[in-house]
Amino acid sequence: MASVDVPPGRRARGRSAPLLAMSLTLGLLTAIAVVPGWATAAVPEASPVASATDPAEDPGDETPTAEPTETAPDPTTPPPTIEPPAETTPPATTDPTPTTGAPETSAPATGPTPGAGTSSRPPVPPVPPVPPVRPPAPGGAPAQHPLGIRITTGDITLSSGYWNAASTNTTLRVTVTNTGTTAERIRLSYTLPAGLTDAGTEGCAASGGGAYRCGEWTAAAGARFSTLVRVRISGTAWRRMPLSGSVAVTASAPGVTGAVSDNEGFAVLFPPGPPAPGIALHADEVAFDISGAASELGVRLGNTGKVDATGRVDVVLPAGVTVPAPPAGCVAVEETRTRCDVGAIPAGGRAELRLPVEATPDAQRDAPLSGAVVGQLDPRSGRTRQVQMSFRITAAAALATPVAAAPAPTGSQGVLGAGDADTGGDGAGSVQRTAIILIVVSALLVVLALWLATTSLRRRLAEPVTDPGRSPATQE
Known part of the structure; x- marks a missing residue:
């Protein structure tokens, strides 16, 4: 082929x-x-979102180290409310809690408790508009949790009249904001330090160990209101300075699983005293910035007498706050106490000290706190004179804490979502x-x-x- x-x-x-x-x-x-x-x-991947868990334990159940008080049944009516102070800056909010505007007036929507007497209440404020909760996009993060709560406190600042009284009654302002998207049941609790007791705050009762619990408010979404805690300071409380306390709120809602909470500290600030002739003392406020780096405390001890005197200053700090490197002439006599010898101070003169101060992250989150300084003058002739006073310790970390929302796993604040990971x-x-x-x-x-x-x-x-x-x- x-x-x-x-x-x-x-x-x-x-x-x-x-x-x-x-x-x-x-x-x-x-x-x-x-x-x-x-x-x-x-x-x-979808960013981790805090999910609701079992209701958080009420901080009022903890037994603080304070003067023992008699335990009473939980109250059934909430404390009376008043107008909140004007906000100079909006509350810091982070996802998943939405930002909601404050209402024109501030009293929460409250109702009488069955079987209890009806007490006077401010008029119910109009409910501010609440942004609708949009369903998550397919494959995106789930919808936010509807609960959210935020608390802010003032301080207890005493005047010089404290030194001339057996005890002093004053008030502590507490402001609560419902930052969630639903009406919430809110409970308040607070802990007073040694030397301070409740002076008959309506709607609150002792729960033991210096702690108190109050009745329950019902607050609409976005509601913001204040209440006053009545406090009695004993005439000998100054001997235990520095003194600080704390206030906490817990919020829940019908049909919503879990609970949210927030807390903040407050300082008890005493004026210089007990008054003594020939001596003056002043301490500046200590403020930690958002970085948490060391700050500085300024103290001035004055000799207002007619003869020269040898001066000494003791700085007493709360737990978690220390003087890491005492300057020349200063030495740490205890973990939270630093003593400085300032030498001779002429009549009419004064000595100034600048001490570095550090605080742990936990202490900064608990701010505001208080510290104390004790000034002493030993004149060439005459009796030794001594006075002491409190000073305030604040931290930007406490103000920058995210608004309380649904409980998240431990350490979640430091976890980056997958979208934020380094590529x-x-x-x-x-x-x-x-x-x-x-x-x-x-x-x-x-x-x-x-x-x-x-x-x-x-x-x-x-x-x-x-x-x-x-x-x-x-x-x-």
């Missing part, structure tokens, strides 16, 4: 066709295998780079196959046309 001689161009085309098909198949399979993984790596490491960035490289290689293979096919076709067209029916001898 006569063999048919296939022209070179046709043979090249026959070889290029399988090569082209193989390259196209390889490129297609690579794209199918890589692109889904690339897309998956490029889309961040420059070995994670999603590496996967994307690998996918791009593979796709480029596949494209180059396809281009090479097309070039080979085109070259083969051009060669075939350039050769003379022959009759495949002729024998080789005839063609020669």
Whole structure:
């Protein structure tokens, strides 16, 4: 049987066709295998969102170290409310808690408790508009939790009249804001330090160990209101300075799982005293910025007498606050007490001290706190004179604490969502780079196959046309 001689161009085309098909198949399979993984790596996972858990334990159940008090049944009516102070800056809020505007007036919506007498209440304020809760987008984060609560407190600041009384009655202002998106049942509790007792706050009762619990408010979403806690300070409480207390609120809602809470400290600030002639003392406020770095305490001890005197200053700090490196002339006599000898102070003169102060993160979150300074003058002739006073310790970290929302897992404040993760490491960035490289290689293979096919076709067209029916001898 006569063999048919296939022209070179046709043979090249026959070889290029399988090569082209193989390259196209390889490129297609690579794209199918890589692109889904690339897309998956490029889309961040849903950020962790705090979910509701079992109701949090009421802080009032804890037994603080304070003067023991008689325990009474939980009250059934809430304390009376008053107008809140004007807000100079809006409350700091972070997701998932929404920002809601404050109402024009501030009393919460409260109702009488069955079986209890009806007490006078401020008029119920109009409920501010609440942004609608939008359902989450497909594949996105779940909807926010509807509960949210925020509390702010003032301080107990005593005047010089304290030194001339057996005890002093005053008030502590507490302001509560419902930062959630639903009406909430809110309970208040507070802890007073040693030397302070409740002076008959309506709607509140002792729960033991210096702690008190109050009745329950019902507050609409966005409601903001204040109440006054009546406090009695004994005439000997100054001997225990520095003194600080704390206030906490817990919020829940019918049909909503779990509870939320918030708390804040307050300082008890005593004036310089007991009054003594020939000596003056002043201490500046200590403030820690948002970085939490060390701050500075300034103290001035004055000799207002007529003779020179040797001065000494003791600085007493609350737990978690220390003087890390006492300056020259100062020494730590206890963990929270630093003593400084300031030398001779002439009559009419004064000595100034600047001490570095550090605070742990926990202490800064509990701010405001109070510290104390004790000044002493030992004159060349006459009796030793001594006075002491309190000073305030504040921290931006306490003010920047996110508004309380649904309980989150421990340490969640330091966890970044997947969308915030660094893409420059070995994670999603590496996967994307690998996918791009593979796709480029596949494209180059396809281009090479097309070039080979085109070259083969051009060669075939350039050769003379022959009759495949002729024998080789005839063609020669």
